Amino acid sequence: MDVVPAAAAVVDRLRAAGCVFAEDEAALLLAAAADADDLAALVGRRVAGEPLEQLLGWAAFDGLRIALAPGVFVPRVRSEFLAERAAAAARPGSLVLDLCCGSGALGAAVAARMPGIELHAADLDPAAVACARGNLPGATVHEGDLFDALPTTLRGRIDVLVSNVPYVPTSALALMPPEARDHEPRLALDGGHDGLVVARRVLAAAPAWLAPGGTVLFETSEAQVPAALAAVSAAGLAATADTDDERGATVVSGRR
Structure with missing residues (x-):
């Protein structure tokens, strides 16, 4: 050629x-x-219109090469900020859960930034779980709907719960770029009527799964911050929000 x-x-x-x-x-x-x-x-x-990363079979994320398969959610650069914040909340020996893990990009990035953690991940999509198992060889990857996927032995022990929950409002899905709208699973994008339906499900159950002093972190849009902070507080957690203007990223967290 x-x-x-x-x-x-x-x-x-x-x-x-x-x-x-x-x-x-x-x-x-x-x-x-x-x-x-x-x-x-x-x-x-x-x-x-197929995503470049799915064609290549990998995505660059936080200095790592994350293997992808067709139809699996492509990790966004802005989510590197979520990985940074989650790693900053962890210590060697921390039990970290990557919930709604997709390809496992967040878990892989947190483990690279903070070696020595005990890493678990979970997702509902079998294709994503297969990718995550390849990308997280030292972790345990579970398949199922949010906390239903987890063994009860993790209950009350999670130090850092990082979750890139879907947060696009249902009405805005049609406005997304075709490569996302047509080639990524709807369950990885659709956050319900206001984009925070899945986040509220995570927050409602999180206190029972977090260790004392444990933290849950998730990504939102800037416009969703007031409602997201209110949801964190309603779950009985201490709420904070951080932004990274360079990457256009917003992370909301709650501490038990």
Whole structure:
């Protein structure tokens, strides 16, 4: 395959399809393609709207390469702030739970930032659980609906509960980019009427699962902060919110 003309043609096709980082994406697709036919297929799927990370089979997250499969939620750069805050709440020996774990990106990042933790993860989606088990070889990954997935032996012992709950209001799903709306599971996106329905379910049960002094952390939009803080307080937890303007990230936390 003649790489230079191929690269130029790929960039042109990606740019015409509206890819903002066409040059960067073209380089990654060229590196991933086995041959010219494979490249053509990958570019065609990207132009049709499939997420780049699902095509490559991995996503860059907090300095790590997180393996992905088609249909699995793609970790966002802004969620690196959630990983940072969760790692800051942990210590060596802490029991950390990555709930609604998806590919396990958050758990992997927290473990990399804070070695020596005991890591568990859980998700309802079997495809996501399979990815997480590959990305978290030293952890125990459970399949099921929120806390129903967990063994009762974890009850009252979790020091850090980090959860990238879905927080897009149902009415806003249609406004999401097609690559998310059409290629990621709705259960990883849909946060209910105000975007906080799943977060409230987590918060309602969290106090019984947290260790004394334990912390639950989750991501929201900036507009959701007042309602999210109220939900944390209603669960009997000490509520705080932190923002990272550079990444456009907001993390709400509650401490038992």
